[in-house]
Amino acid sequence: AQSVSQHNHHVILSEAASLELGCNYSYGGTVNLFWYVQYPGQHLQLLLKYFSGDPLVKGIKGFEAEFIKSKFSFNLRKPSVQWSDTAEYFCAVNGWTGRRALTFGSGTRLQVQP
Amino acid sequence: ETGVTQSPTHLIKTRGQQVTLRCSSQSGHNTVSWYQQALGQGPQFIFQYYREEENGRGNFPPRFSGLQFPNYSSELNVNALELDDSALYLCASSITGPVDEKLFFGSGTQLSVL
Secondary structure, rough: OOEEEEOEEEEEEEEOOOOEEEEEEOOOOOOOEEEEEEOOOOOOEEEEEOOOOOEEEHHHHOOOOEHHHHHEEEEEOOOOOOHOOEEEEEEEEEEEOOOOOEEEOEEEEEEEOO | OOOEEOOOEEEOOOOOOOOOEEEEEEOOEEEEEEEOOOOOOEEEEEEEEEEOOOOOOOEOOOOEEEOOOOOOEEEEOOOOOOOOHHEEEEEEEEEEOOOOOOOOEEEOOEEEEE
């Protein structure tokens, strides 16, 4: 079975601060990795994804994530956060089981103060 | 907007009742997945339908069942409701293909079981 851990449950930052949200997964095979974001009152939307190739992936709104296979990690980063980045962030993994089901972490609530 | 619509947006039921939740997929998408998101948790995979057939199921009992129609709309049915079924139910549509795993989520149905 695969699982996803997000160790930061609630993060509070000031505008312009740098962000790094941790994500670790447990799955022994090939995985696809995702970060989804849920802005207040909105639906979940894809921020970025990793399937293969360059382990540093860039997403929308200046976000990036680095896949480190040896550490089973896929941490999300942004050099300078904005107030509009206030949202809940979910890491997810899809092991190639043929079932195409995403396993989500419990989420990190990011609050950016102006 | 994702093109995925869910109805109703909110629902209140009592324990033991049955409920049907509906989802209209984004045009052209042949796959629909349902997720349960309890308060403070990440979405948890319930099941997925591809071309009207169940294509994978998470750790949910048989009283959770689904249907996908030829127009790719979908229903989630839950029988014998329990208090723990109170959650946000998310529908996500996608195109099943060799690589693309991007899910488009609806805004969800908030179910409260009293």
